[in-house]
Amino acid sequence: MSRRRPRPKPGTGASQKRRKQGRGGRASTDILILSDGTVLAHNLTPGMAKVLHKLNPNDATIRARAERKPKEAQ
Amino acid sequence: MRSRPALAQSRLAAARAALADCRLCAHQCGVNRLAGELGRCHAGPSARVFSAQVEVGDELELVPTFAIALSGCDLRCDFCLTGAESWNPRAGQPLRPEVLGRRAAAALADGARSVMLLGGEPTVHLPSALEIVATMPAGAKLVWKTNAHGTAQARELLEGLFDVWLADYKFGNDICAERLARVGNYSAIVRENLLWASRHSELIVRHLLMPGHLECCWRPVAEWLALELPDTKVSLRPAFWPAWHADRHTELRRTVPAQESERAFDLARALGLKLVP
Numbered sequence: 325m326s327r328r329r330p331r332p333k334p335g336t337g338a339s340q341k342r343r344k345q346g347r348g349g350r351a352s353t354d355i356l357i358l359s360d361g362t363v364l365a366h367n368l369t370p371g372m373a374k375v376l377h378k379l380n381p382n383d384a385t386i387r388a389r390a391e392r393k394p395k396e397a398q
Numbered sequence: 399m400r401s402r403p404a405l406a407q408s409r410l411a412a413a414r415a416a417l418a419d420c421r422l423c424a425h426q427c428g429v430n431r432l433a434g435e436l437g438r439c440h441a442g443p444s445a446r447v448f449s450a451q452v453e454v455g456d457e458l459e460l461v462p463t464f465a466i467a468l469s470g471c472d473l474r475c476d477f478c479l480t481g482a483e484s485w486n487p488r489a490g491q492p493l494r495p496e497v498l499g500r501r502a503a504a505a506l507a508d509g510a511r512s513v514m515l516l517g518g519e520p521t522v523h524l525p526s527a528l529e530i531v532a533t534m535p536a537g538a539k540l541v542w543k544t545n546a547h548g549t550a551q552a553r554e555l556l557e558g559l560f561d562v563w564l565a566d567y568k569f570g571n572d573i574c575a576e577r578l579a580r581v582g583n584y585s586a587i588v589r590e591n592l593l594w595a596s597r598h599s600e601l602i603v604r605h606l607l608m609p610g611h612l613e614c615c616w617r618p619v620a621e622w623l624a625l626e627l628p629d630t631k632v633s634l635r636p637a638f639w640p641a642w643h644a645d646r647h648t649e650l651r652r653t654v655p656a657q658e659s660e661r662a663f664d665l666a667r668a669l670g671l672k673l674v675p
Binding site: 351352353354356358362364365366367368369370373385388389390392393394395 | 449451452453454455458461462465479506508509510511637639653675
């Protein structure tokens, strides 16, 4: 069985619209959820790293970033 | 010895003057941006900012980082994750260096490890980049996130201002570079920049693994790094996604298969590259 992967079209995806609206003030992360459940993230904020870590605590890359301590706290 | 903000300030006039015959990136358009002429990047004399926020997605040793993204770029990578802003220097908000300086100071006080200047490509906005550096707290760890396509003139203006160069080495050959980013003589220019950066600051070389480009792009990049910059940190990023105009290229209409990603990391380990998470 073949799986179709999402192919965002230039300038029409939700992330593009959100970026135009939101980048001026509020922090934002772009995420892409693949049909197999894989989540890819770009411009990852600390808040979104925590959310993704809760969704998949076993992902080492996200865990390292979600649990990254602020400089002074180390 | 001058402080870094003072050094940046002292170079500002020269950087602005350079826009009258712009040769900051290796396209060397030679246009007068101060008079409204546009080169390949289409950037005017002033930068705009499309994102400024604390992020944790970059290399672990740099995060949390306060990332300042300037609109506009000299490359035209069809797979650009921020294509709408990188290809359009009029995107985003007008640059207000003093505001960014205050926000960066607050982020650092809140535990950020670095301040990162990126784009698009910050090299095309070098005068604005110097303005930003001039407002940064003196002890801040500053990161220059670049496509490594600048000229000697740009490097001279940047010398001593950034603690870390986080530099992309995207393509392993000039044919892929021309086809996917419409840039010529790519390899020679990037290598020149990387070698310079390795001598003048800490350097992390980043490669975004593209689907179907392991042999033509990652292998030559990895082999060159192993030979010429064996002690340099290398960040291999497998999380490609088919953004922007990626669908113009059949092989870029997907993510990187797990097996391909594993082979890429195997190659890096076999060559003894200093991979960083």
